[in-house]
Amino acid sequence: MEEVLQKLPEKAKEKHAENKKFFAKLKKKPPKNLDYIMQELHKAEFERTDCLTCANCCKTTGPLFTNADITRIAKHFRLKPQKFIDTYLKIDEENDYVLQQVPCAFLGANNYCSIYEVRPKACREFPHTDRKKFQQISSLTLKNVAICPAAFNIVEAMKKRIGGV
C-alpha cells in the first residue's frame, strides 16, 4: 500500500484532464442508472480494499465536522462542545469546522479510528463514491482521486463502464 500511496498523486495528475472531461460529460448527460452503477463499483472496490492498510484520508485531509458531529463526539469524551472545538478544531476558509492538524488526532495505532462508533459523518461517507447523483460532486472527486486509491480505481472503472472519454 505504501508504494501505491506514494505514486497516487502523480497518477491522479496524469489522469486529471481526462477525468475532468469525463465528469463534464457525465454532468450534462448522466446515465439513468448511475446511482445503481456507483453502488456496484463502490461495493466491488471496497471488497478489494482494506482501509486499515491505508488510512490516507485520516492522515492527509480529515473531515469537516457538522454541529451534530461535534455534539456527539464531545459527549463521547464528556466534554462541553466548546471545549472539544477549542482542543481539536479550527474554522477553515469555507467557514467549516475542520481538524487543527493532520494526521487526525483520533487515528490510533494500526490505523484504527479511536472514535469509530461516533466518528464524523464525512468520515463514514468518504470517499462518497456510493452517494446518489454522484455527478454532482465531481470537483470533490477530482481531488479525492489523489488521496484515496479506492476512489482512483472507482473513477477508472466508471470511465471503462460508462465510456465517453
Ligand code: SF4
Ligand atoms: S477511504 Fe480511501 S483513503 Fe481512506 S483509508 Fe480507505 S482507501 Fe484509504
Ligand code: SF4
Ligand atoms: S475521526 Fe477517525 S475516521 Fe475520521 S479522520 Fe479521524 S481517525 Fe479517520
